[in-house]
Amino acid sequence: MSLGFTQRFVIPVTIVDPLADDQRIHLFRAPLDGEILSAEIVCQDAQASGSAGTFQLENWGSAGTAVSGTIAVGLGGTAVADRLSAETPASYVITQGTLSEDDWVVIDYQETGNFVEAQVRVVVTGVWGIGADA
Numbered sequence: 856m857s858l859g860f861t862q863r864f865v866i867p868v869t870i871v872d873p874l875a876d877d878q879r880i881h882l883f884r885a886p887l888d889g890e891i892l893s894a895e896i897v898c899q900d901a902q903a904s905g906s907a908g909t910f911q912l913e914n915w916g917s918a919g920t921a922v923s924g925t926i927a928v929g930l931g932g933t934a935v936a937d938r939l940s941a942e943t944p945a946s947y948v949i950t951q952g953t954l955s956e957d958d959w960v961v962i963d964y965q966e967t968g969n970f971v972e973a974q975v976r977v978v979v980t981g982v983w984g985i986g987a988d989a
Contacts, residue, residue, distance in 0.1 A: 891952030906968030919959035
């Protein structure tokens with residue numbers, strides 16, 4: 856059911872080096888039903904062939920304890936075509952951006968080698984007031 860209005864949102868989140876492989880980083884909890892329209896990531900440090908991180912956007916539902924869907928497949932990695940360049944925004948391809956009220960948006964971080972991100976910024980843009988709650 857639509858709430859009868861929409862309100863645009865932009866949520867920037869700064870992540871300091873996650874320190875290890877296989878981390879889940881909770882970015883924010885949806886206060887209303889909504890839709891993620893776009894998302895970007897910027898790494899302060901460039902990724903390399905033996906040392907990189909992959910950052911996938913996921914929906915962890917209202918409990919926030921287990922993945923319930925992929926919002927956008929991971930960006931970054933050790934392959935030349937996948938690497939994130941320093942201070943260069945990369946855009947996610949949103950595959951399922953619908954959020955229900957109280958859903959958690961989470962980054963699934965996977966690391967290869969010992970990639971040290973001094974700082975990573977994720978910016979999520981969307982609208983509140985529409986979404987999956989019918």
